[in-house]
Amino acid sequence: MTGEAKARRRGTALEAAILDAVWDELDASGYAGLTIENVAARARTGKQVIYRRWPRRADLVLAALRYRYPSIADDVPDTGSLRGDVLAVLRRMAQRFGEFGPDLVHGLMAEAHELDPGTFEVIPDAMSVILRRAADRGEVAPGAVSPRLARMPADLVRHEMLLTDRPVPDEVLTEIVDELFLPLVRARRRNQREEKAPHA
Missing domain, CATH: 1.10.357 (Tetracycline Repressor; domain 2)
Known part of the structure; x- marks a missing residue:
């Protein structure tokens, strides 16, 4: 991945990729089967990037809900x-x-x-x-x-x-x-x- 591509994946772009990956993983595996590792793989990022922002699976899924649905x-x-x-x-x-x-x-x-x-x-x-x-x-x-x-x-x-x-x-x-x-x-x-x- 080039330096330019990495820059594009920071901030809101990277967050959107992660939260979209959560929904893909929920569709594929359900809540019980969802793992941070699989979400990271789908989003093509490291799992530590996710853990720094969302330390628990429930936090990550809740963020995905707020991302997709207005409060x-x-x-x-x-x-x-x-x-x-x-x-x-x-x-x-x-x-x-x-x-x-x-x-x-x-x-x-x-x-x-x-x-x-x-x-x-x-x-x-x-x-x-x-x-x-x-x-x-x-x-x-x-x-x-x-x-x-x-x-x-x-x-x-x-x-x-x-x-x-x-x-x-x-x-x-x-x-x-x-x-x-x-x-x-x-x-x-x-x-x-x-x-x-x-x-x-």
């Missing part, structure tokens, strides 16, 4: 209502999981303990935006929805996906929003109003 938190739906926004995010999430496939989802979840805790904050970040908009519209009081409640819809979708190994049907997403999430949000709002109301 949901970067374009949060704005339908004009809390229900519509949450449902839109869950639909995107379910679609994304379907695109990833159960092999990749299970593989990453099995190694989730190796990843940075902030890795799984994409949906909570999107929910923070949604809840802030809902508060501006007067649908919820600012800070009324706890972080655990805000994470619940996405957690239930993730559980459904891992449990069934199939894309989550739209009726299940609607049920999560209409029968679980929104009633709890409304109950918290009622409780807050009752606590603030003057006692007789």
Whole structure:
């Protein structure tokens, strides 16, 4: 390889070659069969180059996901209502999981303990935006929805996906929003109003 060719493979060009190689290796071997060595061979680079940037397999695969798919938190739906926004995010999430496939989802979840805790904050970040908009519209009081409640819809979708190994049907997403999430949000709002109301 000439010096000019090496220069072309540095920086973003080399990173793109590595992350494209990850997808080729996933297609060929699945998550369980993916190795740093094989990715390096496909990308025609040294494995130490990969290890310096992504020390674990899960880190590398997660980088490949971010390279191919835009983050949901970067374009949060704005339908004009809390229900519509949450449902839109869950639909995107379910679609994304379907695109990833159960092999990749299970593989990453099995190694989730190796990843940075902030890795799984994409949906909570999107929910923070949604809840802030809902508060501006007067649908919820600012800070009324706890972080655990805000994470619940996405957690239930993730559980459904891992449990069934199939894309989550739209009726299940609607049920999560209409029968679980929104009633709890409304109950918290009622409780807050009752606590603030003057006692007789």
